[in-house]
Amino acid sequence: MTAMTSxxxxxxxxxxxxAAALWRAYYTEVSDRWYLLHEGRRTDPAELEREIAxxxxxxxxxxxxxxxxxxxxxEPAGTAGVRLLDATSAELKRVFxxxxxxxxxxxxxxxxxxxNTAVALGAERMVLDxxxxxxxxxxxxxxxxxxxTEPHNDYxxxxxxxxxxLGGFDSK
Numbered sequence: 001m002t003a004m005t006s007x008x009x010x011x012x013x014x015x016x017x018x019a020a021a022l023w024r025a026y027y028t029e030v031s032d033r034w035y036l037l038h039e040g041r042r043t044d045p046a047e048l049e050r051e052i053a054x055x056x057x058x059x060x061x062x063x064x065x066x067x068x069x070x071x072x073x074x075e076p077a078g079t080a081g082v083r084l085l086d087a088t089s090a091e092l093k094r095v096f097x098x099x100x101x102x103x104x105x106x107x108x109x110x111x112x113x114x115x116n117t118a119v120a121l122g123a124e125r126m127v128l129d130x131x132x133x134x135x136x137x138x139x140x141x142x143x144x145x146x147x148x149t150e151p152h153n154d155y156x157x158x159x160x161x162x163x164x165x166l167g168g169f170d171s172k
Contacts (some may be wrong), residue, residue: 007106009113012069012079014057019067022079026096027052030134034157037133059083060093066117070097070106077101080110082118085127090118090166092128095137107140119166126166129158138162 012019031043031051060067065083069076078097082090092114097106118126128146130137138160142148146162153161 006073009070014067018076072101080114082114088124090123127163129161132159
């Protein structure tokens, strides 16, 4: 059995306990990485709670978006979200795999599932942004055929922007 057969990816309500736990892990990791790099400290718990409360995931619900959860051998292991920006463009959000499940193909599987979801929503192109210090994410997107582009948003922490034309691939 290959590692890929141990993964499943399915839609998940943004307000589920599983989504909440995975998002908390996501926010904790990316916030801690930023603060350790820029200020030499971990995220203050109050800062973390404000960030989590500020982004409810409301854009990741049908009919114009979707949250996906990956499970490895049945255990919640990661997330990816997609939301339509306009009639032909979607944005990839919150791609994250828990540390214990990294290196098993889950991130690529999540991105491909999000791309398929975007196509089903009518998108022809996927865009995303990421930070400079998230080198693993930038390497993943490049490996999956994303090209670095000019900024498509002015998000506070966005430092790199990517785009990929959708279609012509098989998510298996």
